[in-house]
Amino acid sequence: VEIPGFDETWRAAAGLGDRAAFGALYDRLGARLLAVARGLAGAHADAEDLVQQTFLDLYRSRRALARARDVESYAFASLRHRAAAALRRQRSVPLEVEPVREDLAPREEDPRLVRALDDLPREQREALELRTAGGLTFEQLGRVLGVSADTAASRVRYALERLRRSLGAES
Amino acid sequence: VSELDLLERALRERAHSTPDAGLRARVLDALERERRGERHAGFAAAAACWLVAGLCGWAADTPAPEAGTRGSVAAEFARGPDLAHVPRLARPLGPDGRPLP
Numbered sequence: 001v002e003i004p005g006f007d008e009t010w011r012a013a014a015g016l017g018d019r020a021a022f023g024a025l026y027d028r029l030g031a032r033l034l035a036v037a038r039g040l041a042g043a044h045a046d047a048e049d050l051v052q053q054t055f056l057d058l059y060r061s062r063r064a065l066a067r068a069r070d071v072e073s074y075a076f077a078s079l080r081h082r083a084a085a086a087l088r089r090q091r092s093v094p095l096e097v098e099p100v101r102e103d104l105a106p107r108e109e110d111p112r113l114v115r116a117l118d119d120l121p122r123e124q125r126e127a128l129e130l131r132t133a134g135g136l137t138f139e140q141l142g143r144v145l146g147v148s149a150d151t152a153a154s155r156v157r158y159a160l161e162r163l164r165r166s167l168g169a170e171s
Numbered sequence: 172v173s174e175l176d177l178l179e180r181a182l183r184e185r186a187h188s189t190p191d192a193g194l195r196a197r198v199l200d201a202l203e204r205e206r207r208g209e210r211h212a213g214f215a216a217a218a219a220c221w222l223v224a225g226l227c228g229w230a231a232d233t234p235a236p237e238a239g240t241r242g243s244v245a246a247e248f249a250r251g252p253d254l255a256h257v258p259r260l261a262r263p264l265g266p267d268g269r270p271l272p
Contacts, residue, residue: 022199022202027195030194031187032187048194051194055198055201056202059202059206132182132183133183133186135183156179160175160179161175164178
């Protein structure tokens, strides 16, 4: 499945590490990667670091990226691995709470929703964030998670149902 | 539109509500630093190869020391003894002066 937007010219340039090619990659995926990173990492500064690290990973594996059948899935899979590694480190190192920068502070959010999202099992949270914030299709979601599209869709559905139950129970 | 669809839509809107505050420039700067680092590493590796090749060439071009000098003795010592001229051990002789069978 060829995803439009990453044509042969882009792939050739990206494979060589061209700055403009990676700029185009950011323009296409940066906001969505950041939105998913925020969902997976929690703190906003961590989310930005996560996206930066993901782009560095993509740059280092640029030849594989240029050959990837689905560049979007490849990028989101890189982000997912980065987020998992960051989570493992967070668990082994005591958390230090940093003040959130004013310009990056999230808008006023429903604390019930935040709590309900935090209570989701990890694999459901991942699937839901990649689907809603990343805008991936179920086929892409399956590729990123290493499961079938049906399993990916089920995870999203379970997550939504669980969220609905949590929010309904609290209201 | 089901309740779950509405919830999914709300989550989509929530996800894209916060600006990235110059992350694009930060990411591209980081890639530029990485590119420069790779280039420097490439230069360093090339310089190391050039140095090794130069040393090997210098060693190959260096003439052997003349016989009788300290260098030649050291070279012979390093080569080990030349046993070609040492006679092979004869079989032990019997009481009659002939080699034992």
